[in-house]
Amino acid sequence: MNRDLHELVLERDELAELDPAERRLALRELLAGKVPPDELGDQVASLADTIDGFGPLSGLMRDPLVTDVLVNGTDPVWVERDGVLDRTAVRFRATDDLRALIERLLASAGARVDSARPVADARLVDGSRVHVVLPPVAPSGPLVSIRKFPPNRFGIEDLLRSGMLDERQAALLEALVGDRRSLAISGATGTGKTTLLNALLGAVPATERVVLVEETPELHPSCPHSVSLIARPPNVENSGEVDLAALVRAALRMRPDRIVVGEIRGDEALAALAAMSTGHEGSMVTVHARSPDDALERFVTLSLQAGSGASEAALQRQVTRALDVVVQLTRNGRGRRVVASIEDVE
Known part of the structure; x- marks a missing residue:
């Protein structure tokens, strides 16, 4: 298609306001006689995709x-x-x-x-x-x-069908959530940490209030009483920032039964550690780490960097008391996400 004609069609703002079927019909009418008949269908589809936003x-x-x-x-x-x-x-x-x-x-x-x-x-x-x-x-x-x-929530049954975990692991994880054990879900980028966390939130009893803290909204749990707090970056004048650590502290004042942090990677580690150490059993976090030991070490390192004033040894003891279980995710030899281990913290 001639680029000038392409741009002329895209300048028709009213096309974006139509539903997909109406838009394709309008595009077909606009292009009729302007492009070869055997190319009309492909050109309409291409323009419709462009107007939809994803080209x-x-x-x-x-x-x-x-x-x-x-x-x-x-x-x-x-x-x-x-x-x-x-x-x-x-x-x-x-x-x-x-x-x-x-x-x-x-x-x-x-x-x-x-x-x-x-x-x-x-x-x-x-x-x-x-x-x-x-x-x-x-x-x-x-x-x-x-x-x-x-668009849809993935539950434990969905993860079973996908092969991410087996029936023994599924039963154990549901029992751990029901028993209010505090969990850290650990894994590299793209191993399904948020997917598993979302599914586990479905096992939280309906009588409990869950406060979710995230940098970007990715969690959409099926538990009926949950509220979300989303971090805000600084504006162009470098003001107005609300970071995860501040939101975890805010969550503590919201009568939570459990606090869930989408990903621990900064000062929020210390705030989350304090939350799990002060009566909020059953809380859950994800952390970027390659093994359960690495996950615990990363928790300690981030807490030290947050300026807790405590010694490394003291923080190690606090982490092992606050966290009950580390769930490690990985990719298997075929590249599929799987639960590699579920280990008690000792």
Whole structure:
């Protein structure tokens, strides 16, 4: 399609306000006689996907098995589908097309990226999380990583069917949650820590109040009495920040039965440790670590960096008293997410 015609169609703002079926009909009418009849269907589909916001990525974003979409410049797009990385046939024809998509996605989330600030994070209107890195930081071309927001909650039964855990592990984890044992879910990036945490929250009794603390909203538990606190980054004037540590302290004043922290990676480690040590049994956190021992060590290190004033030995004792169990996640030889171990903290 002629690029001028393409841009002219996209300038029709009213198209974005139509539902998908009406939009495709309107596009077909607009393009009739302007493109060859044998190309009309493909051009309508391409423009409809562009107006929807995700352009060539639209089909991948609609795929219910895809959890992550990874764009590496104009190379073929990769996805994580059903727990396994997969190279697709989708690619951007030109860097300009990719840059236009980036600007459109970030603008819809009130964010921006440019050469002065070449790295950006944003949460899209559908709940997906997007991370963008531009040249020269990314010399091979713009990089886009999209973590899709799952439309449905995954329960323990879903994780059993997926092979992430077996029946013995499922029964043990549900019992640990029911017994109000404090858990740390540990694993590398992309091993399913948030997915498992979401599922375990479904085992929390309906009589308990759960306060969720996250940097970005990823948890959507089925437990009926839960409230969420979401961190806020500083504005352009470097003010107005509300970090996770402040939110954990706020959660303590909200009459929680359990406090759940989406990911421990900073000063919030010390605040979460205090919460689990002062009567909030059954609390849960995730931590980026490669083994249960690494998870405990990371908890201690982050607490030290938060300026607790306590010695390393004292913090080690506090961590082992506050945490009952570490659930370690990994990827097996086929690249699938699995529960590698469930270990008591001693």
